[in-house]
Amino acid sequence: MTEPDKQDLTSRRRNGWLGRWQALRGNGVLGINARNRRYVMRWNVRSKYPLVDDKLTTKRLALEAGLAVPDLYGAVRFQGELIHLDELLAGPDSFVIKPAHGSGGDGVLVVTDRRRGLFIKGDGRALTLRDIEFFVSNILSGVHSLGGIPDVAMIEYRVRPSRLFDAISYRGVPDIRLLIFRGIPVMAMVRLPTRASDGKANLHQGAVGVGIALDTGVTGHGVVRDHVIDEHPDFGTPLAGHAIPDWEALLGIGARCADLTGLGYCGVDLVLDEDRGPMMLEVNARPGLAIQIANQCGLEERLKAVEALIQVPTDVSERIALARALDAEARPSEVGAAPLSGGSGAAAAATSPPQKARRVLLPKVPAKP
Amino acid sequence: MSLRFFARLSPLGAIALLLATVGIGMTLLKAMRYEVPLLPELTTSVWTVEARIGFRGDGGASKVEFLLPPRVSMQRVIDENFVSRGYGLAILETDGRPRKATWTLRRTPTSEQALYYQVRVLGGSVVTDSSVPPFPPVPDYKEPLASAIQSVLSQARAQSADVFSFTEQTLLILADTDDENVKVIRNVQDRPSWEHLVAEILAGARIPTRIAYGLPLERPLVETQLIPWLEVHNGDDWQGYDTATGEPGYPPGFFIWRYDDADLLRTREVRNVQLSFSTTQTSVPQMEVAELTGAAFAAQPFGIDLTRLPVSVQNLYHVVLMLPLGALVVAFMRVVVGVPTFGTFMPILIALAFRETQLLWGLALFLTLVFVGLSLRLALAQLRLLLVPRLAAILVVVVCLMLAITVLSFRLGVEQGLSIALFPMVILAMTIERMSIVWEERGFGETAKETLGSLLVAVCGYYVMNEPHLDHLMFYFPELLLVVLAATLLLGAYSGYRLTELFRFGALSRGR
Numbered sequence: 001m002t003e004p005d006k007q008d009l010t011s012r013r014r015n016g017w018l019g020r021w022q023a024l025r026g027n028g029v030l031g032i033n034a035r036n037r038r039y040v041m042r043w044n045v046r047s048k049y050p051l052v053d054d055k056l057t058t059k060r061l062a063l064e065a066g067l068a069v070p071d072l073y074g075a076v077r078f079q080g081e082l083i084h085l086d087e088l089l090a091g092p093d094s095f096v097i098k099p100a101h102g103s104g105g106d107g108v109l110v111v112t113d114r115r116r117g118l119f120i121k122g123d124g125r126a127l128t129l130r131d132i133e134f135f136v137s138n139i140l141s142g143v144h145s146l147g148g149i150p151d152v153a154m155i156e157y158r159v160r161p162s163r164l165f166d167a168i169s170y171r172g173v174p175d176i177r178l179l180i181f182r183g184i185p186v187m188a189m190v191r192l193p194t195r196a197s198d199g200k201a202n203l204h205q206g207a208v209g210v211g212i213a214l215d216t217g218v219t220g221h222g223v224v225r226d227h228v229i230d231e232h233p234d235f236g237t238p239l240a241g242h243a244i245p246d247w248e249a250l251l252g253i254g255a256r257c258a259d260l261t262g263l264g265y266c267g268v269d270l271v272l273d274e275d276r277g278p279m280m281l282e283v284n285a286r287p288g289l290a291i292q293i294a295n296q297c298g299l300e301e302r303l304k305a306v307e308a309l310i311q312v313p314t315d316v317s318e319r320i321a322l323a324r325a326l327d328a329e330a331r332p333s334e335v336g337a338a339p340l341s342g343g344s345g346a347a348a349a350a351t352s353p354p355q356k357a358r359r360v361l362l363p364k365v366p367a368k369p
Numbered sequence: 370m371s372l373r374f375f376a377r378l379s380p381l382g383a384i385a386l387l388l389a390t391v392g393i394g395m396t397l398l399k400a401m402r403y404e405v406p407l408l409p410e411l412t413t414s415v416w417t418v419e420a421r422i423g424f425r426g427d428g429g430a431s432k433v434e435f436l437l438p439p440r441v442s443m444q445r446v447i448d449e450n451f452v453s454r455g456y457g458l459a460i461l462e463t464d465g466r467p468r469k470a471t472w473t474l475r476r477t478p479t480s481e482q483a484l485y486y487q488v489r490v491l492g493g494s495v496v497t498d499s500s501v502p503p504f505p506p507v508p509d510y511k512e513p514l515a516s517a518i519q520s521v522l523s524q525a526r527a528q529s530a531d532v533f534s535f536t537e538q539t540l541l542i543l544a545d546t547d548d549e550n551v552k553v554i555r556n557v558q559d560r561p562s563w564e565h566l567v568a569e570i571l572a573g574a575r576i577p578t579r580i581a582y583g584l585p586l587e588r589p590l591v592e593t594q595l596i597p598w599l600e601v602h603n604g605d606d607w608q609g610y611d612t613a614t615g616e617p618g619y620p621p622g623f624f625i626w627r628y629d630d631a632d633l634l635r636t637r638e639v640r641n642v643q644l645s646f647s648t649t650q651t652s653v654p655q656m657e658v659a660e661l662t663g664a665a666f667a668a669q670p671f672g673i674d675l676t677r678l679p680v681s682v683q684n685l686y687h688v689v690l691m692l693p694l695g696a697l698v699v700a701f702m703r704v705v706v707g708v709p710t711f712g713t714f715m716p717i718l719i720a721l722a723f724r725e726t727q728l729l730w731g732l733a734l735f736l737t738l739v740f741v742g743l744s745l746r747l748a749l750a751q752l753r754l755l756l757v758p759r760l761a762a763i764l765v766v767v768v769c770l771m772l773a774i775t776v777l778s779f780r781l782g783v784e785q786g787l788s789i790a791l792f793p794m795v796i797l798a799m800t801i802e803r804m805s806i807v808w809e810e811r812g813f814g815e816t817a818k819e820t821l822g823s824l825l826v827a828v829c830g831y832y833v834m835n836e837p838h839l840d841h842l843m844f845y846f847p848e849l850l851l852v853v854l855a856a857t858l859l860l861g862a863y864s865g866y867r868l869t870e871l872f873r874f875g876a877l878s879r880g881r
Contacts (some may be wrong), residue, residue: 020871025403031874033704034864079755104809134753141756143806205811228876293876 028298039303043182043264044285046055048133052262054282055100055154065260067253070157072269075195077152079140087131089119090237095150096159097132099139100152107144108200109135110172122171122199130230162272164245168192168210170234172199174213176244176270178254179287179299182312185251185323186302188212189294190219190244195234203290208232210239211295217247218350223293250278251320257283267291275281304325319340381862385855392851399846409663409841413655415489415577416448418587418624419647424639426477433484434635436625439467441498442583444492445624447658448569457560467627476638492586493657495619497600497607502577508569514557517550518570524573527770532576532603533617539571540615565599567612577602579629581609583649585775586622594646595626596631656841675844683844688721690843693835693853696718698830700860707820707867713805718793720830726792728831732824734774738792739820742801743808744768749803764798 023353025029032040071094074088089095098108110122118126127135138144139153145315161173167176174195179187182260191207193199196206206268208229211220222229222239231238238365244250254268267287271279292299305326306312313319378386400407424432437460438446451458456472458544463469484810501652508517514723543551559567596856599610609619627633636642675686696716701837702708702716710716723731733836745766749759771792778784808816833839842849870877 017868017871020875021866022879024866024871024874027877029866029874029877031864031866032707033867037862037864137753137755143756221877226873226876293874296877298877334474
């Protein structure tokens with residue numbers, strides 16, 4: 001069958017549900033059911049889940065392995081400890097409180113400053129100590145944890161986002177999600193907080209996910225609430241074409257995190273701190289699938305390629321080389337020629353040139369609204 | 370070809386196939402072999418046979434004894450009914466003898482009296498008593514009858530091989546009215562019926578016979594009498610014969626009431642006794658027949674028979690057996706369709722409540738409860754309560770709301786409002802709590818989405834669990850649970866896209 005014929009056929013089939021189904025299949029898009037059955041259940045040993053479900057444990061493991069993580073200022077385990085909360089918070093002016101068993105960025109409180117005994121939240125609102133006590137007590141009761149089991153509240157270092165992201169991030173801390181399969185990074189995206197997400201880097205709450213080419217560390221399209229976008233919804237700045245600094249190091253940290261948790265299929269969340277550089281935030285045993293939309297690429301092909309490997313190299317740099325090769329191989333047409341093949345023409349024009357130029361992300365003046 | 374198909378099955382596919390085969394196989398066996406109907410509305414035709422005993426009393430005590438059909442005929446009867454206003458009724462049962470109904474009355478009026486006995490009989494094959502008779506003595510015929518009979522018998526003996534063919538030949542010869550011997554025989558008029566005479570002739574060859582009195586169930590009859598029918602025993606079985614044609618068999622659906630000349634009716638102190646029979650055909654649900662006879666469930670060598678349990682337990686199982694179907698709906702909606710819901714099984718519990726409240730009322734009551742509960746929960750948020758006491762507080766609020774709605778609807782005379790008490794309160798309280806958290810963290814949109822998803826699944830579950838055909842199937846064929854299990858196993862192995870993902874990943878469905 002010649003190429004035009006094939007295209008004609010697919011375009012005709014594209015209508016209707018069956019057509020969509022076949023198109024998704026054809027593009028190797030991974031669905032939730034397939035992810036759970038073929039990857040999460042097969043490659044993630046249940047006994048390793050507590051290592052990542054409890055962020056305190058993950059943090060300890062990372063520290064033992066010599067990986068950078070945000071400092072832990074303290075942990076509240078029992079309601080009774082709440083009377084000592086003021087002592088725990090006596091340290092630095094800014095901190096983050098989050099549940100050790102939280103999921104999807106729920107229940108995270110960011111305090112950026114304190115003024116006259118009040119704590120100033122990320123969005124500028126002031127909280128009293130009693131507000132924070134109530135918040136912590138909710139965490140302890142298990143409001144944010146799966147199944148409502150009692151939880152532990154962690155108080156830790158607030159990451160200062162790297163200035164590099166100022167132009168494309170609203171307030172909070174952008175984080176980088178690496179999808180790691182058998183210790184090899186297979187896909188990456190950066191999650192940028194928006195006004196809608198209340199400064200949180202959480203896709204469910206309306207943050208933007210921006211695909212990153214594994215090979216180059218250069219950003220591509222964005223996704224917000226499952227729709228593809230090419231400009232930041234708050235600033236209108238182009239999302240594509242930013243090179244993430246220290247890309248090689250980030251990939252390395254991701255691969256090592258996956259090693260130390262022992263999960264075959266996981267998502268590693270990293271942040272770039274202005275002073276301390278790359279840090280590991282958490283590891284997710286059931287990473288979401290929106291990363292595919294952000295990268296405009298299905299996961300299945302890459303996962304199969306990695307699954308087909310008989311022996312995965314133990315050396316981290318070898319694995320990263322492998323990941324880059326896989327990426328370059330998996331989407332030569334998208335990275336090389338036009339990143340939006342078949343997409344809108346205007347967006348393609350805006351994003352294709354920087355792919356070669358590898359523009360380095362510099363602190364830019366944000367477009368003022 | 371088929372072998373290759375089995376070889377390609379995954380272990381899970383094989384297990385599912387096995388379960389489904391066993392479940393469906395047992396169901397079909399039960400349906401075919403034991404005639405448990407697969408559909409509740411299947412009907413079968415049933416004959417009502419009514420005996421009417423009419424008489425006049427003489428003012429004093431009276432007694433009517435009536436012979437009821439023999440035990441073997443009662444196998445075809447699904448129920449019996451005595452209509453005898455004011456009369457004392459006793460049913461006597463002696464070993465090996467048919468039952469006898471005795472009606473008595475101290476002061477019998479002189480006006481026309483009527484006693485009725487009704488049986489409902491299944492159509493279909495004739496059953497007759499299988500007891501083995503002794504060989505009859507050769508009767509002492511008078512001339513010229515004796516020589517006529519002897520000649521007929523020897524003629525028949527020459528043309529036959531066994532008892533049944535001998536009987537057939539004899540009857541054929543007797544059917545030929547031009548024959549001189551037959552003319553002699555047919556001249557005899559003092560026997561109760563032609564069948565009795567034929568029986569006497571066959572006794573000449575020492576063939577055991579008896580006369581069965583019964584009613585043909587072919588078309589409705591009014592004010593008729595039992596008809597005699599010849600039966601011949603060949604040493605193993607009884608066989609009916611049509612004495613007019615010599616054909617073996619019985620009239621269609623022949624219902625045998627008594628054998629030989631036992632007294633059908635015996636009366637004391639009454640006058641003008643008349644006995645007559647009527648038959649009429651009605652169609653009744655097969656289920657009723659199966660339940661009345663109990664035969665459908667009595668002889669099951671395997672499988673689960675719920676109809677023998679106490680009624681309250683049966684009612685419970687009517688509900689319990691629908692739950693797996695509800696769970697299947699939830700699994701399907703979540704795995705294949707991808708509908709977001711609050712909690713996993715909250716929708717089926719809500720659907721169960723809908724079963725009792727009716728759908729529209731259920732939806733209205735549910736939404737009212739959730740709406741008011743949620744408002745109060747958001748108000749409670751100001752008080753900063755700990756989680757578990759807060760849940761308990763919401764539970765109290767939910768119960769108060771239910772009480773309020775019940776009392777209000779009772780005052781207004783709206784019956785449906787009373788059924789609100791059937792909602793699972795604890796589940797509702799937890800749902801409200803989760804809703805308020807989703808609301809606070811993800812906003813109204815997400816809350817509305819999950820609420821609508823839960824309601825959609827609940828409504829689907831309601832329609833599935835409220836389907837009378839499915840209820841019938843699950844209750845009478847609990848083996849189908851294996852099929853449900855097979856379906857859930859297959860759903861658990863489904864790794865295709867969810868329907869909602871077709872839209873979620875819409876951006877990726879463009880061809881390359």
